[in-house]
Amino acid sequence: KQEVTQIPAALSVPEGENLVLNCSFTDSAIYNLQWFRQDPGKGLTSLLLIQSSQREQTSGRLNASLDKSSGRSTLYIAASQPGDSATYLCAVVGTSGTYKYIFGTGTRLKVLA
């Protein structure tokens, strides 16, 4: 059974810092991994989608890497801003059965001005 873990659960950093959020999954048989952002009480905003054959994806100040064999992904945020404050969720789609996402519980990020 696939399990997704995100560390740390919460993080508070001063503005301008570079930071790394971690995601690990127990079953390496995945189609893709997606990072999402969620503001309080809101839906999910897709940040980056990494296919299983890819090693990383970049969008602006965000870079996500994937090491499928070790079951790990990292989301790197450069030069953090107060507007980056949100919960960040990673999710994987397994290769067996339904194309459903298995989510981690998220990392709650607060960037202090």
Next chain:
Amino acid sequence: DAGVTQSPTHLIKTRGQHVTLRCSPISGHKSVSWYQQVLGQGPQFIFQYYEKEERGRGNFPDRFSARQFPNYSSELNVNALLLGDSALYLCASSLMDAANYGYTFGSGTRLTVV
């Protein structure tokens, strides 16, 4: 282009009642999935529909049901509501299967059961 649209945005129901939540996918998307997110947790998979057929069901009781219409919109129905059904219900759509395209999520319906 309109994103994934969910209605209503907020809903308050009494225990034992029935509720219907609605979702309109992005134009051209044929796959719709439903997720339940309890406060402080990641979303949990409830259903997936593709081309109007159920393609998967999560570990939820039979009180939960769904369907997809010919225009690819979808409804999630929950009968005999319990306090524990209070959650944010998220709908997600994908062009075909999520392996190549990923999912786009709506803003959700916040259901409160009292």
